[in-house]
Amino acid sequence: MFGKLRDRLDRFKKDTEEELSDGIIKPSNVPSDDETVSADSTSSTPRVIKKGAGKFGKRKKKTNPKKDGKTSEDEEQLKINEKKLDNILWNLETVLLESDVSPEAIENIKKNTRKLLSGRKIKRKDLRKEIESVLKKAIMRSFPVKKFVFDEFIKDIKKPAVILFVGINGTGKTTTIAKMANFIKKKGYSVILAAADTFRAGAIDQLQIHADNIGVKIIKHQGGGDAAAVAYDAVQHAEARKKDFVFIDSAGRMQTNSNLMDEIRKIKRVTNAGYTIFVGDALAGNDMVEQAKKFQEHIGIDGIILSKIDTDAKGGAALSVSIETGKPIMFFGTGQNYDDLLEFNASWFVKHIFD
Ligand SMILES: Nc1nc2c(ncn2[C@@H]2O[C@H](COP(=O)(O)OP(=O)(O)OP(=O)(O)O)[C@@H](O)[C@H]2O)c(=O)[nH]1
Ligand SMILES: [Mg+2]
Numbered sequence: 001m002f003g004k005l006r007d008r009l010d011r012f013k014k015d016t017e018e019e020l021s022d023g024i025i026k027p028s029n030v031p032s033d034d035e036t037v038s039a040d041s042t043s044s045t046p047r048v049i050k051k052g053a054g055k056f057g058k059r060k061k062k063t064n065p066k067k068d069g070k071t072s073e074d075e076e077q078l079k080i081n082e083k084k085l086d087n088i089l090w091n092l093e094t095v096l097l098e099s100d101v102s103p104e105a106i107e108n109i110k111k112n113t114r115k116l117l118s119g120r121k122i123k124r125k126d127l128r129k130e131i132e133s134v135l136k137k138a139i140m141r142s143f144p145v146k147k148f149v150f151d152e153f154i155k156d157i158k159k160p161a162v163i164l165f166v167g168i169n170g171t172g173k174t175t176t177i178a179k180m181a182n183f184i185k186k187k188g189y190s191v192i193l194a195a196a197d198t199f200r201a202g203a204i205d206q207l208q209i210h211a212d213n214i215g216v217k218i219i220k221h222q223g224g225g226d227a228a229a230v231a232y233d234a235v236q237h238a239e240a241r242k243k244d245f246v247f248i249d250s251a252g253r254m255q256t257n258s259n260l261m262d263e264i265r266k267i268k269r270v271t272n273a274g275y276t277i278f279v280g281d282a283l284a285g286n287d288m289v290e291q292a293k294k295f296q297e298h299i300g301i302d303g304i305i306l307s308k309i310d311t312d313a314k315g316g317a318a319l320s321v322s323i324e325t326g327k328p329i330m331f332f333g334t335g336q337n338y339d340d341l342l343e344f345n346a347s348w349f350v351k352h353i354f355d
Contacts (some may be wrong), residue, residue: 001334001354008095009135009353016088016131020078021124066343077121085117100285100316105142105323112138137348139319144344148303148328150343154189160238162246162271164231166264166299167279168291169252172333174203176279177247178210179333179341180305184245185216191245193311194234195220196227196267199251199260207249214338227251228267235271248273255294265299275302277330280321282312289320296325307333310340315353 080088081137089110116134129210165173174188174197181191193211195218197203204220211218219234238246247265253260268276278301280288288306295301304321309332312318322329329344342348 001310002318004313005099005353009100011263012091012095013128013131013135015091017127018089018313019084019091020080020122020127020131029153076124078124080117080120080122080125082118085114088117089114094202096316096319099187100314100320102286102289102316102320102324105316105320108142108144108323109138109319112141113346128304132354136354137192139350139353140346140349142319143322144326146328147346148330148344150187150330154187158274160235160236160243160246161275162238162273162274163275163277164248164250164264164268164271165277165279165305166250166295166301167252167281168254171252171279171281171284171288172250173279174210174249175207175336176305176307176331176333176341177207177249178214179338180331181210181216181247182214182338183341185214189244191216191247192234192238192243193218194231194240194246194248195233195250196231197223197251198223198227198230203249223353228270229264231267231273246271250294255291261298268299276300277303277305278325279305279307282306282309282317282332285314285317286320288317289324291342292321292325296327302326303328303330305329305331305333306344309342318349 005282092110092113093106094108101109102298105257115136116137122130130196165177167173170349177193181193184191193207193216195204195207197207198221201223204223208220218236219230219237221230221233231246234246234248237243248271250264250267251260253262267273276295276299278295280292282288284291292304304325304327306318306321306329309318318329319334321327332342332344334342336341
């Protein structure tokens with residue numbers, strides 16, 4: 001999980017440590033034979049990097065900076081001037097771009113990093129620790145919305161809470177509904193599933209199997225029927241029996257398919273669904289972020305569940321989707337079993353991309 005992002009951030013920490021402790025030789029504008037030119041995605045100015053010299057160019061030879069014997073090298077305070085900060089942020093941007101982090105999220109993280117580092121002096125011996133701590137804070141602060149806490153959420157809801165799960169094909173909606181039903185049931189609440197994917201052959205049976213395994217009731221019609229009618233029946237049933245939750249499964253649909261987008265709007269309207277949750281496949285990176293934005297635009301979403309986090313090495317989607325939609329990540333799907341669901345927590349996420 002997040003292996004590539006972790007490796008890249010590690011490389012960034014090392015480069016930053018070198019940048020701050022050794023200084024750089026100014027890159028010239030014309031590359032010579034032992035130089036390569038790297039395109040900066042945000043500026044038209046090419047950066048020149050000496051070959052074999054890491055991100056920041058060839059290092060000056062280490063000098064022993066002990067001053068009149070009073071301060072050890074380790075105690076030396078290293079000042080972060082604007083030039084160094086620009087180099088650090090440029091490198092950070094590259095690392096995040098490579099990890100599929102979206103432009104707005106990158107800007108946010110860079111802005112936070114700049115604030116935290118600008119004009120600071122850091123003791124040489126604390127460099128590594130400080131760089132990591134700044135990065136962690138910058139990423140934590142870039143999550144824009146109040147975090148989602150299920151136990152607080154449940155206190156305020158009107159029952160039955162009708163939750164509609166949406167997303168494109170195969171992202172893990174049905175599996176996520178089963179995991180959520182399992183989670184809710186273990187917490188002592190009752191839930192009814194609505195088999196409103198009447199579109200894909202086998203979808204109703206798939207949900208029925210999950211419902212049987214978990215031990216919850218399912219409301220279903222014939223395949224090919226009206227999805228909104230199934231969802232409506234499930235809500236009526238839940239109201240009559242004073243159930244706590246109704247989870248509506250829906251057919252996967254591309255955000256560009258206007259007929260299916262109309263259908264999901266209809267389901268939302270007739271059930272008066274209080275919550276619409278976008279289920280996104282973390283592996284799809286920036287594509288998933290774009291899908292989330294489109295669903296937000298077309299039908300409105302209240303929260304996000306990111307599935308398949310267990311197979312996601314890049315980590316960028318998790319960093320970007322909240323920032324881009326302004327909606328909280330509620331849960332992570334971390335595998336194919338019913339218990340593979342994790343309530344989202346920014347500290348957990350940040351810990352896993354560093355440790
Ligand atoms: N590794 C992993 N696989 C997952 C996770 N969530 C779902 N899957 C798998 O993803 C595949 C698709 O899951 P579904 O739940 O059928 O996806 P869906 O969005 O309902 O698909 P459609 O109804 O066809 O749109 C299945 O093989 C699931 O087991 C997860 O968190 N981790
Ligand atoms: Mg499904």
